Amino acid sequence: MCGIVGYVGHSDGRVNAGHNALDVVLEGLRRLEYRGYDSAGIAVVADGTISSRKKSGKLSNLITELDTRPLPESLTGIGHTRWATHGGPTDQNAHPHLSDGGKLALIHNGIIENFAELKLELQGKGVTFESETDTEVAAALLGDIYRNQLGGDVTNGGLTRAMQLACQRLEGAFTLLAVHADQPDVVVAARRNSPLVVGLGDGENFLGSDVSGFIDYTRRAVELGQDQIVTITADSVEITDFYGAPAEGKEYKVDWDPASAEKGGFPSFMEKEIHDQPDAVRQTLLGRSDIHGKLTLDELRVDPELLKHVNKIIVLACGTSAYAGQVAKYAIEHWCRIPTEVELSHEFRYRDPIVDENTLIVSISQSGETMDTLMAVRYAKEQGAKTVSICNTNGSTIPRESDAVLYTHAGPEIAVASTKAFLAQITAAYLLGLYLAQLRGNKFQGEIKDILADLGKIPAKVQHILDNEAQIKELGRSMADAKSVLFLGRHVGFPVAMEGALKLKELAYIHAEGFAAGELKHGPIALIEEGQPVFVVVPSPRGRDSLHAKVVSNIQEVRARGARTIVIAEEGDEAVKAYAEHVFYIPETPTLLAPLLATVPLQIFALALASAKGYDVDQPRNLAKSVTVE
Ligand code: M6R
Secondary structure, eight states, X not given: OOEEEEEEEOXXXXXXXXXXXXHHHHHHHHHHGGGOOSEEEEEEEEXXXXXXEEEESSHHHHHHHHHHSOOOOOSEEEEEEEOOSSSOSOTTTSSOEEETTTTEEEEEEEEETTHHHHHHHHHHTTOOOOSSOHHHHXXXXXXXXXXXXXXXXXXXXXXXXXXXXXXXXXXXXXXXXXXXXXXXXXXXXXXXSSOOEEEEOSSEEEEESSGGGTTTTOXXXXXXXXXXXEEEOSSOEEEEETTSOBOOOEXXXXXXXXXXGSOTTSSSHHHHHHHTHHHHHHHHHTTSBOTTSOBOOTTOOXXXXXXXXXXXXXXXXXXXXXXXXXXXXXXXXXXXXXXXXXXXXXXXXXXXXXXXXXXEEEEEESSSOOHHHHHHHHHHHHTTOEEEEEESSTTOHHHHHSSEEEEOOOOOOOSSSOSHHHHHHHHHHHHHHHHHHHHXXXXXXXXXXXXXXXXXXXXXXXXXXXHTOHHHHHHHHHTTTOSXXXXXXXXXXXXXXXXXXXXXXXXXXXXXXXXXXXXXXXXXXXXXXXXXXXXXXXXXXXXXXXXXXXXXXXXXXXXXXXXXXXXXXXXXXXXXXXXXSEEEEEOOOOGGGTHHHHHHHHHHHHHHHHHHTTOXXXXXXXXXXXXXXX
């Protein structure tokens, strides 16, 4: 939630030095806008003063404002895109917030939990507030400390010292970035439970919520730890803790290309990312097994002996990632015979869960920053569990705080609605399941090799679906007026149904619900009336025949009550034709791998329907890509 960028450049003519801060910050905000798009703002330090502009709505509104009221050229700036928490998305509530008589500007991601008491204290000192935000309170606190506690004296530690003292008083989750007119070549930042990375340039340095904030300028990044303050100038990066003790960050190289975070000729990031899926699965499988089909998950640095003794797995995740976990549960239990629970992260620690040193926690998160999941992982660690993170974002907080990480290699996912991350998460979770089966001897090596070979065929099969997307797109467009769409599935098709419904809810803002097909008759069938569209994810007629027959019965039950049935079935399944108004075929694949295919038409359907309604599929209303508040 909220995208944050900071920049300090140099004017001495060095290579890459001396970009205009406004350009760098705006480019960063453009790339980070997926994190929040209720309002945007920017502040630069030039000629001994702070100049700022902010505007409610998308970044384009701020750009229009900047065209009308340009900012001066500068080498130091900060910028923010907001996902509103305290106070609505108005110009006034947009960041930056100013203090110290307009000499200090501050932006913030997160929630300051003790803002109310701090506000009262500051009001008692005569400070007045213009917005409803907790951020303005942080700005005022920082300004008050700088001016009144440190005497406004830069030789007294200046903005860095003021930030340390301010952070000692703040509770909650926050990334803060501040600039001060007295120190025109410095940006000071702080982080607690909220993301922040440093970008290292040549004669310039950067800050961003994630690396996309500066990927156009450098691939060298530094991870910051919990409760750290960083002060950047054009030539230096200094890190301390909140009490001023020197600290170190961990440098790493960003391994993706800026071009992979562009639309690549597609009308939206979401459409591009749906089309990235063959590659997302391929990359996630790459290099993880040898020619004998032996899994070599070297990065999984958990003692194999510990993994052998795991007697329970709990998957922690939210949203689409939780549906990936639900799919994985079927495979992991089947392959490893380890009881596996899937729990929404935000519910987990409030129910006194049974977790001990023989429990393996598998968190799944595209962003690696989802606060609910982070908190659940921390709780599980405290109880002695081993934690493995399945994550798409290198260097993010959840993998950093986990015992081990299995990265998905889906590349940057920009559209708020998750697509390629979902397929990559299932793939990675399957690799983990197979690895456990290999380690514990639940499966013969040959069996593992066969499953890996089937997984290896998935990218081409997804590509086949994409090459034949016209029919499902057409259906999506034709259903733009639908008021409600239901999705049914059984076994691994059940989480697929829920994911199909989630895509439609978040993109098209219509009622959509995913049900276990067998549950329908226990209540939800009352929703069916004449013309109600119902998608049904039908399992393969091969293998588990009974499951196929049961789902066909479920189709008949809803049709008998007037439903308009749309079926996703395996190629060659002629039997379903008699019960469906529309059938979309997916290539043959083993039952457990079918979600990697069956999800794709549902993504395309939601995309087409929402686009036909004229909605922004990359930035749906009320949402943000990384949910960094609880
Ligand atoms: O970054 P994460 O995978 O932890 O995010 C979890 C959910 O917030 C995310 O999957 C969300 O449900 C998406 N908007 C779904 O499209």
